[in-house]
Amino acid sequence: MVKLAPSILSADFARLLEDVKKVEKAGCEYLHIDVMDGHFVPNITLGPGIVKSLRKDVNMVFDAHLMIENPDKYIKEFVDAGCDIITVHVEACTHLHRTIQNIKSYGIKAGVVLNPATSLDTIKYVLDDVDMVLLMSVNPGFGGQSYIPCVTEKIKELRKMIDERGLNVEIEVDGGVKPSNIKEVVDAGADVCVAGSAIFGHEDIDEAVKALRENAK
Numbered sequence: 583m584v585k586l587a588p589s590i591l592s593a594d595f596a597r598l599l600e601d602v603k604k605v606e607k608a609g610c611e612y613l614h615i616d617v618m619d620g621h622f623v624p625n626i627t628l629g630p631g632i633v634k635s636l637r638k639d640v641n642m643v644f645d646a647h648l649m650i651e652n653p654d655k656y657i658k659e660f661v662d663a664g665c666d667i668i669t670v671h672v673e674a675c676t677h678l679h680r681t682i683q684n685i686k687s688y689g690i691k692a693g694v695v696l697n698p699a700t701s702l703d704t705i706k707y708v709l710d711d712v713d714m715v716l717l718m719s720v721n722p723g724f725g726g727q728s729y730i731p732c733v734t735e736k737i738k739e740l741r742k743m744i745d746e747r748g749l750n751v752e753i754e755v756d757g758g759v760k761p762s763n764i765k766e767v768v769d770a771g772a773d774v775c776v777a778g779s780a781i782f783g784h785e786d787i788d789e790a791v792k793a794l795r796e797n798a799k
């Protein structure tokens with residue numbers, strides 16, 4: 583069964599814990615934490631302080647998606663705040679292998695993120711070292727954008743690369759995932775689907791989660 587990772591980017595920041603408790607109660611596995619610095623992407627969101635506060639009351643897997651320049655500078659802070667998985671953009675890392683080792687040195691899971699236009703060739707030599715590959719299906723920076731259709735083929739290619747090497751690497755897909763396209767994403771090979779507006783954009787979060795789960799089958 584596909585894992586769901588609600589993105590708190592689309593939650594009500596004034597009622598953040600309340601919203602997060604709703605997705606936890608609805609059975610979502612990961613909490614997707616979008617960190618933006620206003621440099622790598624044109625938007626600014628949240629830092630480790632908020633993650634640390636949420637950690638006290640939430641038992642989901644904390645999946646931090648760092649959309650920041652120079653991520654090495656902040657990895658320890660996000661680890662100390664309680665993240666279980668940290669993913670960094672290949673486009674933001676000059677020494678990608680070193681950054682992956684840095685994350686793993688703290689005993690947590692490490693992942694790499696690819697923008698829609700970034701080739702899978704860029705992770706050919708680090709695939710054996712990561713726990714997750716996050717494929718962006720929108721250009722990063724904002725929630726509520728439309729899924730870019732050519733990413734489906736990219737998911738299939740990545741699934742093939744992982745299976746051919748017999749690796750235990752999760753594929754996460756992020757951006758524009760809705761009840762109308764989640765089956766296409768899962769059938770292509772995704773293990774984890776991020777959903778921001780498709781979950782937090784709804785009055786009834788239980789119903790929104792149910793609609794994603796049912797349509798994923």
Ligand SMILES: O=C(CO)[C@H](O)[C@H](O)COP(=O)(O)O
Pocket residue numbers: 589591592614616647649720721722723724725726727756757758759776777778779780
């Ligand atoms: O990383 C992101 C944007 O950069 C978000 O995780 C993503 O956009 C989720 O929101 P939605 O499901 O509404 O597209």
Ligand SMILES: [Fe+2]
Pocket residue numbers: 589614615616647756776
């Ligand atoms: Fe994200």
